[in-house]
Amino acid sequence: MSALWKELLVELNAVGLACIERGRDDAIEYLGLEPFINGFPDAPLAVLASKVGREELTWLGQKGATPQQIADAEERLGFRFPDTYREFLLESNGFLVPGTYCCVLLPVELVRKFGDDNAQIVAMWANAHAKDPLLDIEDVTYRMGDAIQVTAEPSDYDWFVLFDPINASPKGEPWTVMYSRQGYDCEETFLDLIQELVSSYQASFRR
Template structure:
């Protein structure tokens, strides 16, 4: 599988352990606030989730992570691996994503959801998007400037029934510190919103969640 390394290295702090527990605990507390947020969900969270004040579960064991990497034939990117070690799966991030998959369910998009690939194959520009246009992240990014040829080689890590919204990790574009590019596909969005890492994607999704509730 060909790999393209991003020209710009990720900030040095991303090489350290990402503070997932802090981020996810804030997210849980705010989702579960009965006045501010929980009424925005289609149905109430289960009683055990509300009692635990935690939308995830126990972290994946080293054995579970090793089995996932063996099944995929690749080493997981650091921030995603650290996420799974903190919580092996997750409920809603925003109203657009219903569930982050546990290690035993994550898999290649071509196997789990080939319609994601087929449905996006005609979106945006073809695979000849030049590097100077493709490797733009943040507010200046053009969501339609994607390389659809990457889709068949992406890892699907979320599930939302019927909506077509998904989080994908792209092992074909890697930062110098081993992070995979992360994509957010939404049914309302031409192309995708892309990030340098899963950590960056989740922080942006948290900001989006906060903004939706204000």
């Protein structure tokens, strides 16, 4: 599987660099990186993000996480990461894809529970479930605070990539959820999400 991820990350990197080039005349906030840079200025990935648009970059990833770093994060969160996400982390401990709906794939030490920084959204869903008993308690929104957030919040919209803390997909991994104000979509694996991101932006570049 590592060979697949190596190839996919080369393609993801190309998408990120193409988005940077397309947005070269835009302010950095339009690439969705500013909240991450300001929130975690000492993180190596944030230092790299601060160079976007200012220096010529060739690689938007990081050195892979160690198995111990992954295990420490899983213990901290009380959650075992999906296999395809663990494989990604071993190849690159976080990744920048500026100007896309996954602008910053967080390094494992910054992965957090969604409720840690998004109490208002969690409360909104708790209130919705309290008022409407027909809402499915198996839905990811029922335990929104415990969902695992693996992307940083971009500056101009609130797309988040989350792992469902309740349910597994038919492929045996926790559902990978793309959540926004408009609702959410799910992919069966984290790998599926990244493949979809790459293919959708590659298609947009050809138009």
